[in-house]
Amino acid sequence: xxxxxxxxxxxxxxxxxxxxxxxxxxxxxxxxxxxxxxxxxxxxxxxxxxxxxxxxxxxxxxxxxxxxxxxxxxxxxxxxxxxxxxxxxxxxxxxxxxxxxxxxxxxxxxxxxxxxxxxxxxxxxxxxxxxxxxxxxxxxxxxxxxxxxxxxxxxxxxxxxxxxxxxxxxxxxxxxxxxxxxxxxxxxxxxxxxxxxxxxxxxxxxxxxxxxxxxxxxxxxxxxxxxxxxxxxxxxxxxxxxxxxxxxxxxxxxxxxxxxxxxxxxxxxxxxxxxxxxxxxxxxxxxxxxxxxxxxxxxxxxxxxxxxxxxxxxxxxxxxxxxxxxxxxxxxxxxxxxxx
Amino acid sequence: xxxxxxxxxxxxxxxxxxxxxxxxxxxxxxxxxxxxxxxxxxxxxxxxxxxxxxxxxxxxxxxxxxxxxxxxxxxxxxxxxxxxxxxxxxxxxxxxxxxxxxxxxxxxxxxxxxxxxxxxxxxxxxxxxxxxxxxxxxxxxxxxxxxxxxxxxxxxxxxxxxxxxxxxxxxxxxxxxxxxxxxxxxxxxxxxxxxxxxxxxxxxxxxxxxxxxxxxxxxxxxxxxxxxxxxxxxxxxxxxxxxxxxxxxxxxxxxxxxxxxxxxxxxxxxxxxxxxxxxxxxxxxxxxxxxxxxxxxxxxxxxxxxxxxxxxxxxxxxxxxxxxxxxxxxxxxxxxxxxx
DNA sequence: TTAGCAGATGTTATCGATAACAAATCAACA
DNA sequence: TGTTGATTTGTTATCGATAACATCTGCTAA
Numbered sequence: 250x251x252x253x254x255x256x257x258x259x260x261x262x263x264x265x266x267x268x269x270x271x272x273x274x275x276x277x278x279x280x281x282x283x284x285x286x287x288x289x290x291x292x293x294x295x296x297x298x299x300x301x302x303x304x305x306x307x308x309x310x311x312x313x314x315x316x317x318x319x320x321x322x323x324x325x326x327x328x329x330x331x332x333x334x335x336x337x338x339x340x341x342x343x344x345x346x347x348x349x350x351x352x353x354x355x356x357x358x359x360x361x362x363x364x365x366x367x368x369x370x371x372x373x374x375x376x377x378x379x380x381x382x383x384x385x386x387x388x389x390x391x392x393x394x395x396x397x398x399x400x401x402x403x404x405x406x407x408x409x410x411x412x413x414x415x416x417x418x419x420x421x422x423x424x425x426x427x428x429x430x431x432x433x434x435x436x437x438x439x440x441x442x443x444x445x446x447x448x449x450x451x452x453x454x455x456x457x458x459x460x461x462x463x464x465x466x467x468x469x470x471x472x473x474x475x476x477x478x479x480x481x482x483x484x485x486x487x488x489x490x491x492x493x494x495x496x497x498x499x500x501x502x503x504x505x506x507x508x509x510x511x512x513x514x515x516x517x518x519x520x521x522x523x524x525x526x527x528x529x530x531x532x533x534x535x536x537x538x539x540x541x542x543x544x545x546x547x548x549x550x551x552x553x554x555x556x557x558x559x560x561x562x563x564x565x566x567x568x569x570x571x572x573x574x575x576x577x578x579x580x581x582x583x584x585x586x587x588x589x
Numbered sequence: 590x591x592x593x594x595x596x597x598x599x600x601x602x603x604x605x606x607x608x609x610x611x612x613x614x615x616x617x618x619x620x621x622x623x624x625x626x627x628x629x630x631x632x633x634x635x636x637x638x639x640x641x642x643x644x645x646x647x648x649x650x651x652x653x654x655x656x657x658x659x660x661x662x663x664x665x666x667x668x669x670x671x672x673x674x675x676x677x678x679x680x681x682x683x684x685x686x687x688x689x690x691x692x693x694x695x696x697x698x699x700x701x702x703x704x705x706x707x708x709x710x711x712x713x714x715x716x717x718x719x720x721x722x723x724x725x726x727x728x729x730x731x732x733x734x735x736x737x738x739x740x741x742x743x744x745x746x747x748x749x750x751x752x753x754x755x756x757x758x759x760x761x762x763x764x765x766x767x768x769x770x771x772x773x774x775x776x777x778x779x780x781x782x783x784x785x786x787x788x789x790x791x792x793x794x795x796x797x798x799x800x801x802x803x804x805x806x807x808x809x810x811x812x813x814x815x816x817x818x819x820x821x822x823x824x825x826x827x828x829x830x831x832x833x834x835x836x837x838x839x840x841x842x843x844x845x846x847x848x849x850x851x852x853x854x855x856x857x858x859x860x861x862x863x864x865x866x867x868x869x870x871x872x873x874x875x876x877x878x879x880x881x882x883x884x885x886x887x888x889x890x891x892x893x894x895x896x897x898x899x900x901x902x903x904x905x906x907x908x909x910x911x912x913x914x915x916x917x918x919x920x921x922x923x924x925x926x927x928x929x
Numbered sequence: 930t931t932a933g934c935a936g937a938t939g940t941t942a943t944c945g946a947t948a949a950c951a952a953a954t955c956a957a958c959a
Numbered sequence: 960t961g962t963t964g965a966t967t968t969g970t971t972a973t974c975g976a977t978a979a980c981a982t983c984t985g986c987t988a989a
Contacts, residue, residue, distance in 0.1 A: 256734055258975060269939050274977065282936055299732050304708035305649040306975030309944050324673065330665035346705040349689035365686040368644035392639050394596055479875055515879060535819060539855060598945060609969050614947065622966055646945030649974050
């Protein structure tokens with residue numbers, strides 16, 4: 250079952266082609282000056298034997314690698330998968346392969362992933378900025394030998410480069426949107442704020458912006474529920490039951506907002522006439538049909554692209570600015586009034 | 590910026606602890622018999638220096654690894670992320686780290702990922718069964734040195750183990766559901782059937798089951814559109830415009846079905862009175878509210894768990910059956926009549 | 930004819946760990 | 960006191976590649 254066919258090494262390819270190991274190595278990497286005839290013979294031998302390079306040996310020896318580590322909190326969250334596709338689109342054509350780790354928002358899991366990934370000496374490592382990082386993780390990162398980039402968060406300074414939105418700004422934008430519409434009884438619905446520091450920062454920014462105008466933000470959050478539609482629905486129900494006077498809700502993300510909307514619709518609470526709703530991240534825009542959620546859109550794929558570009562530049566030892574701020578746009582849908 | 594702090598090797602830890610390299614290696618791996626006092630000194634030295642093992646060297650030398658490669662078509666498809674979480678839940682406690690690759694349903698990308706992953710000599714490789722595999726990929730796999738497992742598809746025989754549903758059976762189940770309700774004008778809505786072979790197999794099974802009863806299945810598919818809600822909506826609109834007589838629709842997956850439902854709802858076509866709708870994969874069940882889609886549920890997380898367990902057994906050189914068939918359950922919601 | 934040089938290929942040392950075996954230590958016991 | 964055997968530690972070879980340098984062609988030009 251398991252250890253099957255013999256593993257072919259460079260030496261065997263070399264023997265078959267009648268040249269030295271080194272020549273084979275050069276041919277297969279496209280390095281050095283090798284005659285066309287030798288190249289042909291070597292390639293043929295490698296093909297016939299089905300040679301598969303051993304990256305462990307190659308990277309160990311050259312102290313180089315074409316592997317890029319990406320660690321994200323959740324692969325099912327569409328936000329991250331879009332960032333990732335920007336990363337892949339940029340790195341693959343340049344010959345780099347991304348290996349993904351999923352931390353599930355758990356700092357210990359993230360730490361183990363960082364350890365495992367770094368122990369393969371990757372060409373670079375991309376991490377999500379929005380979560381607490383263990384001391385172990387910090388010290389692992391401090392001793393890394395490759396560039397490290399923080400995704401999805403440009404507020405906190407860390408690592409060599411950051412690509413993402415300012416979550417502070419996002420919170421302020423939502424506050425302004427509500428204030429301009431003279432909404433006073435405002436609530437926030439979220440989940441896992443203890444883990445998702447970016448969401449927490451948006452929440453705090455909203456709260457403080459409102460407080461500056463004398464408005465007290467009501468927050469309904471669940472730390473142990475997923476940041477998904479079901480939870481949005483559930484918490485909205487709780488919220489509306491306990492505080493029927495609420496006029497506006499900002500949700501942690503679009504998915505939760507859609508869940509909340511489904512409850513409001515069923516409960517016969519007209520949106521936006523009775524209650525205004527604002528989401529975050531723009532992932533709902535592609536699917537919007539009758540209900541076009543007012544949300545904050547941001548270039549998710551581009552965040553990945555910018556991060557990957559910065560990585561490539563750093564690998565090439567070029568100097569790079571240390572941050573790319575993703576633009577935020579509050580997109581007016583039909584879940585808040587087109588006041589103003 | 591990039592190559593920073595000096596890399597600490599085993600030798601340096603050994604020097605500081607006043608022992609040999611080998612002793613350090615044994616301590617850190619928990620191998621061999623090492624006295625408590627030596628263990629303490631070594632661990633302290635490693636800590637103080639911030640030693641991070643070099644897996645390239647370690648795996649090369651031992652010809653072993655704790656890395657498991659997983660290659661899935663799409664990380665944003667919730668089906669795969671649930672399978673993956675079953676895999677992680679099983680492998681992590683056993684000290685294995687999964688590295689994920691995303692093929693985007695592209696055979697060439699999959700091939701490159703297989704090449705990259707295998708060149709790190711992983712402990713095992715898990716691949717999605719539902720897509721075409723290039724000849725290069727087949728030959729890479731034929732020469733692998735680790736167990737390989739096929740996910741999400743138990744029909745096609747390949748690799749050392751398969752965990753997944755029978756897609757044939759799924760197609761037959763849907764056919765039976767329609768037939769029992771005496772529905773005659775039946776349509777199928779899907780996308781990317783050229784890439785997703787599992788979906789194609791379900792489609793064919795449905796078609797042939799219906800044909801056996803003299804019913805001709807109408808198929809509306811788009812090869813270049815994502816298998817998501819938007820596409821479901823769009824194709825449903827096309828379908829209903831061109832064939833207003835349709836009585837039942839089976840969708841490729843739940844996401845597309847929900848998209849289709851949103852159109853039917855808007856178009857004023859009552860479900861299930863006028864049109865019955867059936868999805869596939871059960872991912873909508875968690876979020877179901879008013880609309881409870883009739884769908885085929887299957888244990889997605891468990892598929893990952895079974896696959897991972899089989900892998901562990903194969904690594905341990907135990908004998909393993911070569912397939913685990915995931916049970917399928919047609920779950921009656923309120924998008925088909927509760928006839929029968 | 931031969932130095933000089935570019936192009937093509939080979940040699941040797943090395944990357945950083947582990948396997949397999951060897952050696953040293955030590956307690957217990959005849 | 961010396962032998963035995965278990966426990967602990969160290970030595971040497973090796974994993975499979977690449978870097979850096981060495982060597983060997985063959986050809987041009989003085």
